[in-house]
Amino acid sequence: MSDLVTGIRAQVRDLLARRRVEYVVGYETGSDGVNARPFFAYTTEEADRLVFDNTCTHNLTKYLVEPERRGSTIGVVVKPCDARSLTVLLAEHKFPRDVVAIGVVCPGIVQRTREGGDGEAPQARCQVCDQHTPPACDILVGEATAEGPVLDQFARLAPLEAQSAAERSAFWSQQFERCLRCYACRQTCPQCYCDECFAEALDPEWVGVRIGRAENWLFHAIRCFHLAGRCIGCDECERVCPVKIPLGLLNRKLRKEVLDRFEYRAGTRSDERPPLETFRKEEKLDLA
């Protein structure tokens, strides 16, 4: 058993025994015996089912914003990227600070598909990750490591950015053509928490319910703008997409724009207001 698992279990047992939290959202080994899946530990016995390894891909902060969890004091196991989600959610007043974040030093998550056979290659987000120790956590499990150099988060965008607008438009039209509007991307995204999503609102009806190219475009375009300056880059939307639309690219592009214009990376600092909520006189306003 790895030190991380021992550490998490000890911390969670302690939190539950002291009744500091009502329950902890973490990971357990899934029914396939290999891949981790989300797990809610309510008792100290259940705490011993918690695990942490390079298959813990889910961003568990998603569970915290579910309506039925309001008012509860919850513990949550977070990787560094998930911790950034938590920072964004806190800034957006999603819950008073009665969430206990159990940060885990992350070794990187491997790429797995249901079909398997991807081997042990790290996920795209992990390949460019330059933050292995979670920022701003209540409890840290694992040895904080010195962070390496800041990596080019946006290398994956280069081929697309090299294309003309028409080519890019054709590329995305092709991608969105496949969209089933199953909303899995939205459901898995911790930053998507509206009680009524614009995509399903009927009065006014912003996006038609028809599954067509224009409607699909509109849904993804608006969702992407709603995430501008808020997306922390967990890429879960892309992972859960049943028709493999590379949504990570779209959000990555917006992250790049926000970084270039406002020198802002969502979730990395809790004392900074999101750029789209603030205005500084020296901001670049060349919107051409």
Next chain:
Amino acid sequence: MARVGVFICHCGSNIAGVVDCAAVASAARRMPGVVHAEENNYACSEVGQAAIRTAIKEHRLNRVVVASCSPRMHEPTFRRTVAMAGLNRYLMEMANIREHVSWVHGDDKPAATGKAIDSVRMAVAKVIRDERLTPGKVGITKRALVIGGGIAGIQAALDIANAGHEVILVEREPTIGGRMAQLDKTFPTLDCSACILTPRMVEVGQHPKIRLATTAQVEKVSGFVGNFEVTIRHRAKRVDHSVCTGCGTCWQKCPEKVPSEFDSGLGKRTCIYIPFPQAVPNKPVIDWANCRYQRYLAASGAEKKPPQCRICEKLCPAGAIRFQDEDSVVTEQVGAIVVSTGFQAFDHSAYPEYGGGRYKDVISCLQLERLLCASGPTGGEVVRPSDGKHPKTVVFVSCVGSRDDRVGRPYCSKVCCMYMAKQTILLKEHDPEVQAYVFYIDIRAGGKDFEEFVRRSQEEYGALWLRGRVAKVYEEDGKLIVRGEDSLVGRPVEVAADLVVLATGIEPSAGADALARTLGVSYNDYGFIVEAHPKLRPLESNTDGIFLAGTVSGPRDIPETVAQGSGAAAKVIGLLNQDELVTDPMVSRVDPLRCSGCLSCREVCPFDAIGSELLRDGRTAAKVNESSCKGCGLCVVTCRSGAMNLRGFTDQQLLAEVVAITR
């Protein structure tokens, strides 16, 4: 069931000359919801309005569209018209077929008519979804705040106070009086500036309705017209003015001398000081940064301490010195605000070619003003700062920090030509041997008796006005060589001068842009506050209840500034004489069912009009304070959940317009 009436205005030939109004009317009749459409030569005329009222009765209209001009001017007119006919005044929409159509598409009449029809279709679609709105009422705090105690602020404060309302006059410096107090004489009448200004200053100081706050600054403004809450920081004076008699012992005995701001750095003042003898209040303050006792305290722990000094404290017969004084911050309630923070002279060190700052005898016009003044640092002797000799040849350089893109000041400062003319006259009066040269780009002397005044400078006082830019000023053999061009004869000119005077332009006071942001009013690229309308609302800012006077909104001379002070006061009096204000119902509203509680709206609201509330189901939702909300709509566009809506411009209404024009 909506029964919409559409009224198409010809505006004489303004609209009808381009748009086929009959075609618009017949198209309107076929639009869903429209039961009546008619044309009108001038809808805004009494006849036109009567026709609308008659049609409302005759056709039992419950919604009205007026297709005419921009709502900017006539929306209130037509709102009143429908209200007189018994409709809720917010059930009226205007389609702008003049500015948006006929005036800009005169070259393509069929297309213009098509666009006019589309505009009407949009307005009809929107008006059907319009809701009845009811304005609210709020009380008014009958007290005014005037920011800046120059002549504009003095005039405004006196006029408001004389009308019976309380005034708080906030001034950053230790005295009121502003720039005008620094001037010697005023053009074109040459009356003594202090002689006409100081009686007004005294009047302010003694007025029972005016509360004067010097060495004070406005830090925060919240609230809205009629009900502002203003946070004022009173910087520590370190002299108790309730005890001080203004006897002057302290400032006569203070040993620490620093350059006097009032004398533009030409003279010295002490560290406990009044800026000039007629200052109001006539009681000193301590310049703590330069005070010897402060330096002694700051050096505590150091091995070699400077002497304690404290001479003012020892000598003060009233015991008024308070070294331990600290800044105090107070909040005040006011109903209206006048901003009159004035100007500062352009810093001529931006022109190294003129040697400003390097050569002692290259001075600014404001410095010459102090030299000319009998109460100035030289007692009215015009002497060279370098050697104290009387200059015989004086060269003026105009447009220093005016009409020059290179220094980011492309505008004309308006007063420089005239004060140069004045100074050439005064120089000659001081010393008949003086020969003045004036390098100018154009002579701008538009004003009563202005042109005649410039002619006097040229003809009676022999000043030589040379049209051309100065290229360079350099020192040679104790003289300043001014190399320029006389563009009228087209040849270079060189003048060996004893004194060079730079006619520095007008720019907003330091910190004016920060104050504008505090007040929530817009300002232009240079920092001048923008008027609500350049012609018809020159004294209003774009925030209700905040008025402008003097050079805060652009270069002006003294008479204009005074007129603006009185004008702004009239606006304030008109406001404060009311007992309650009608609030605009077109403000934001939260749908708590949709609100996700992220409170981004609260962050972006420029008016602090949004708070939060805890709903019964445990969720947090945004809450709008309707009396603070100005209906700017920032919260609406920020809201991802679509929970924010602006009454009168709801998502449903706007989408109906989009659908009407795209379908």
